[in-house]
Amino acid sequence: xxxxxxxxxxxxxxxxxxxxxxxxGRIVDIGAGLQAAAGQTLDAQGQLLTPPFVDAHFHMDxxxxxxxxxxxxxxxxxxxxxxxxxxxxxLTQDAVMERALxxxxxxxxxxLLAIRSHVDVCDPRLLAVEALLEVxxxxxxxxxxxxxxxxxxxxxxxxxxxQQHLHNxxxxxxxxxxxxxxxxxxxxxxxxxxxxxKLLCEIAAQRGLRVDxxxxxxxxxxxxxxxxxxxxxxxxxxxxxxSGSHLTSMHSMDNYYVSKLLPLLAEAQxxxxxxxxxxxxxxxxxxxxxxxxxxxxxxxxxxxxxNVAFGQDCVLDPWYSLGSADLLEVAHMGLHVAQMTSQRxxxxxxxxxxxxxxxxxGLENYGLQVGCDxxxxxxxxxxxxxxxxLRAKRLKVFRRGVLLAESAPSTHALHLPGRPAQTTLxx
Ligand code: FE2
Numbered sequence: 001x002x003x004x005x006x007x008x009x010x011x012x013x014x015x016x017x018x019x020x021x022x023x024x025g026r027i028v029d030i031g032a033g034l035q036a037a038a039g040q041t042l043d044a045q046g047q048l049l050t051p052p053f054v055d056a057h058f059h060m061d062x063x064x065x066x067x068x069x070x071x072x073x074x075x076x077x078x079x080x081x082x083x084x085x086x087x088x089x090x091l092t093q094d095a096v097m098e099r100a101l102x103x104x105x106x107x108x109x110x111x112l113l114a115i116r117s118h119v120d121v122c123d124p125r126l127l128a129v130e131a132l133l134e135v136x137x138x139x140x141x142x143x144x145x146x147x148x149x150x151x152x153x154x155x156x157x158x159x160x161x162x163q164q165h166l167h168n169x170x171x172x173x174x175x176x177x178x179x180x181x182x183x184x185x186x187x188x189x190x191x192x193x194x195x196x197x198k199l200l201c202e203i204a205a206q207r208g209l210r211v212d213x214x215x216x217x218x219x220x221x222x223x224x225x226x227x228x229x230x231x232x233x234x235x236x237x238x239x240x241x242x243s244g245s246h247l248t249s250m251h252s253m254d255n256y257y258v259s260k261l262l263p264l265l266a267e268a269q270x271x272x273x274x275x276x277x278x279x280x281x282x283x284x285x286x287x288x289x290x291x292x293x294x295x296x297x298x299x300x301x302x303x304x305x306x307n308v309a310f311g312q313d314c315v316l317d318p319w320y321s322l323g324s325a326d327l328l329e330v331a332h333m334g335l336h337v338a339q340m341t342s343q344r345x346x347x348x349x350x351x352x353x354x355x356x357x358x359x360x361x362g363l364e365n366y367g368l369q370v371g372c373d374x375x376x377x378x379x380x381x382x383x384x385x386x387x388x389x390l391r392a393k394r395l396k397v398f399r400r401g402v403l404l405a406e407s408a409p410s411t412h413a414l415h416l417p418g419r420p421a422q423t424t425l426x427x
Contacts, residue, residue, distance in 0.1 A: 006041075124164075243271040276336075
């Protein structure tokens with residue numbers, strides 16, 4: 001007997017009237033109109049069933065700290081970094097954990113069941129690292145949390161010399177942080193930026209870890225550390241295990257250079273994570289008009305065969321005053337910023353917050369296929385484009401066959417003479 005039989009679902013690939021059969025936390029069958037005895041049945045009523053949302057780029061050590069110790073007055077990246085520097089000495093492990101756990105509650109409610117979070121390793125106390133490792137253990141029954149050792153202040157810019165932050169980063173990895181991070185454009189010089197990429201990729205290769213670097217998060221067309229990242233990936237045999245996050249300088253680069261760069265990224269099987277909400281607010285701040293959008297070249301990267309995900313990056317922290325763990329909001333913004341308005345491109349934006357992000361994180365058993373984890377979200381929408389348009393309600397959120405969260409359908413009561421009593425904003 002099955003544990004769960006979900007019927008009459010529409011899948012992201014467009015197949016409708018589909019049933020999903022679940023036993024012991026796995027999908028054991030999927031097809032049109034399946035019939036079998038099950039402990040629990042659920043009629044999806046033609047709504048969209050999707051694998052869970054995945055956020056391939058987040059900062060959980062700073063999330064929900066908005067206003068501490070003060071609000072970012074200018075809303076700029078540099079004031080955000082300065083503000084984070086002011087907040088860091090005041091952090092306590094309990095406060096970081098409490099905020100992170102609260103954010104994970106929001107994530108589950110939004111059907112977001114896997115998050116890759118960077119964690120700052122420049123504080124020699126490694127307080128945030130220890131807090132998030134504990135959060136990772138606590139949320140493991142309901143959410144996959146992957147941690148990246150992130151030297152926010154520059155891995156070679158330690159006040160006591162270039163070994164200081166490198167040493168802290170190695171200690172964080174020793175404690176169990178999963179992925180090697182970096183921020184080459186924030187090092188003191190282009191040369192140090194390139195050196196940081198080389199050193200960090202070598203650490204990842206030695207330890208058998210993945211890499212995810214904040215790379216070229218600026219409007220500088222000559223910030224080209226992603227080229228070094230691709231080179232080191234290829235040199236060290238890390239293909240498919242490295243992500244370049246942000247890559248906003250690519251927006252400003254010379255077209256000829258980008259035509260050379262894209263095949264190098266494809267050759268290195270680099271994953272790219274754009275963060276539309278943050279990139280559109282933080283980039284182009286030194287422009288008058290025309291004002292650059294600043295997001296990396298998503299359609300061109302996809303056309304070159306490169307895996308592109310969209311990340312949330314920040315929620316209610318020194319860099320961003322909004323956000324709600326809603327990856328459909330992220331996809332909505334990405335679609336607009338990249339002008340991805342064709343039918344195919346809009347669906348690619350949905351993939352960017354589901355399957356593509358899972359691929360960047362290297363998640364196993366993810367997807368709506370036989371043998372995969374029975375983790376999925378039932379949305380109040382009939383297809384991925386409608387889901388993005390409405391930032392659709394997450395009606396049911398399942399992980400490994402267990403119901404984790406549910407929401408009542410969204411409806412609006414109307415009091416209009418001669419008109420229906422309610423609307424769901426669906427034609
Ligand atoms: Fe980031």
